[in-house]
Amino acid sequence: MEIKKLKTKGETMIERAESQFWAYELDNNDSQKDLVLLDNVQFIYELSLAELELRALGVDFEVTNGLREFKILNKSNEQREIIKSRGSYYKTVDGQLTNYFQIIQKNQTRSVNQYLTHWIYPYKGKFHPQMIRALLNIIELKEGDTVFEPFSGSGTTALEAQLLGINFIGIDISSLCVIQGRVKTESIYVLDEIIELKDTLISKIVRGLVEEKANYYYEMINELSPDERVRNFYKLARLLAVSDSSRRSRDFRTSFAKNLYLMIESIKDYVEIKEKLNLKLGDIKIEVGDSRNVNLPDNSVDGIITSPPYSIALDYVQNDIHSLKDLGYDVLRMRDEFIGVRGNGRNKVELYNEDMKKSYSEMYRVLKHNKYAVIVIGNATYQGQEIKTVDFTIKYMGSLGFSLVKNINKIIFGLYNVMKRENILIFKKVK
Numbered sequence: 001m002e003i004k005k006l007k008t009k010g011e012t013m014i015e016r017a018e019s020q021f022w023a024y025e026l027d028n029n030d031s032q033k034d035l036v037l038l039d040n041v042q043f044i045y046e047l048s049l050a051e052l053e054l055r056a057l058g059v060d061f062e063v064t065n066g067l068r069e070f071k072i073l074n075k076s077n078e079q080r081e082i083i084k085s086r087g088s089y090y091k092t093v094d095g096q097l098t099n100y101f102q103i104i105q106k107n108q109t110r111s112v113n114q115y116l117t118h119w120i121y122p123y124k125g126k127f128h129p130q131m132i133r134a135l136l137n138i139i140e141l142k143e144g145d146t147v148f149e150p151f152s153g154s155g156t157t158a159l160e161a162q163l164l165g166i167n168f169i170g171i172d173i174s175s176l177c178v179i180q181g182r183v184k185t186e187s188i189y190v191l192d193e194i195i196e197l198k199d200t201l202i203s204k205i206v207r208g209l210v211e212e213k214a215n216y217y218y219e220m221i222n223e224l225s226p227d228e229r230v231r232n233f234y235k236l237a238r239l240l241a242v243s244d245s246s247r248r249s250r251d252f253r254t255s256f257a258k259n260l261y262l263m264i265e266s267i268k269d270y271v272e273i274k275e276k277l278n279l280k281l282g283d284i285k286i287e288v289g290d291s292r293n294v295n296l297p298d299n300s301v302d303g304i305i306t307s308p309p310y311s312i313a314l315d316y317v318q319n320d321i322h323s324l325k326d327l328g329y330d331v332l333r334m335r336d337e338f339i340g341v342r343g344n345g346r347n348k349v350e351l352y353n354e355d356m357k358k359s360y361s362e363m364y365r366v367l368k369h370n371k372y373a374v375i376v377i378g379n380a381t382y383q384g385q386e387i388k389t390v391d392f393t394i395k396y397m398g399s400l401g402f403s404l405v406k407n408i409n410k411i412i413f414g415l416y417n418v419m420k421r422e423n424i425l426i427f428k429k430v431k
């Protein structure tokens, strides 16, 4: 089946960046300015993070021109290179485009945040990738350091760490999450093998030569490639179509072909930008695991960035039920392992608190001394009552020997003016 090549978001953005597009407009005067923010930086918390990031990168600065530009007070070539290669919120430094500006142009979707492989699979509750890049810098992680994510979800931190050359260890109780994280970060190493199988897969699926039933498909994939990374890629391609057809009533075959095409284009984008910017990628390890009992030695990781389930706000099993069933999981049994999902009534909150205490203690145990743990969390409402997850976290982390060094309110308005309130809590292991 021939699939028409549409203009990608990235291509459109570059086109518009040269003329009118608000988010990425390049001003002719930018070349004379020290440091210019990306136009998509809109919220107060983002400006706070941009300032913290600059300080962590060793930059003295003054904010100028309606908060959108910075004057650098201790300028040097070395510093310009650091901001250019590691910064998260800046369009240009000394008139030169930053790596991040160039990375986010590689986007196959309509959403500014879903560049490279971030978009693959519609997982609810994803981190904002730009914020994660900034946090990796703010907690002073360098190339070759290791960051740990005990609730790695869709793999946002994994991909952002990889791009900065930071090694990543992630666990999640859900195999669906593990597949997402791995495909986003590992497919670039097997792009040729993936492309080789594309036509076979498309013709079998689209022409109806393989039944749409899961077991036929997965058996076929197992026979087609001995490489787990290739098999995971094609598993996720199927799960995207499963999700599209069950949640959005899209035609399975059309959705499979379209998503497969976009997935491959995104992996090509990643390979291209890696070569163009000469990126040294971090090593990524993502496994199924339980945050309450982590299989890592004491004092072994250089930083933690994570967002745990927000009390009992989202039912992660129910959200992905179609894909989990497709993969053959017993979803009822699974619920017993998921924090915030297990239990009933009031008992649910108690179980959540117990589970999170164990998870926070494990974070304390595996983190090195004087290093940072970032927890992004919000309060949830259950049975009409607000559950004070944020206060609980601050108190319990304090009792373990963490000191709260920053508490940034992240208040954002989404579609239909729905307000979302979260806190970015930065702790240091001091005792």
Ligand SMILES: C[S@@+](CC[C@H](N)C(=O)[O-])C[C@H]1O[C@@H](n2cnc3c(N)ncnc32)[C@H](O)[C@@H]1O
Residues within 6 Å of the ligand: 123, 125, 126, 127, 128, 150, 151, 152, 153, 154, 155, 156, 157, 171, 172, 173, 174, 177, 289, 290, 291, 292, 306, 307, 308, 309, 310, 316, 337, 338, 339, 340
């Ligand atoms: C808020 S989400 C994380 C989202 C992630 N930051 C992202 O960007 O996609 C919380 C995650 O915790 C996972 N989870 C729930 N219970 C867990 C447990 N006992 N151990 C590890 N992960 C668990 C869920 O599967 C879910 O992916």
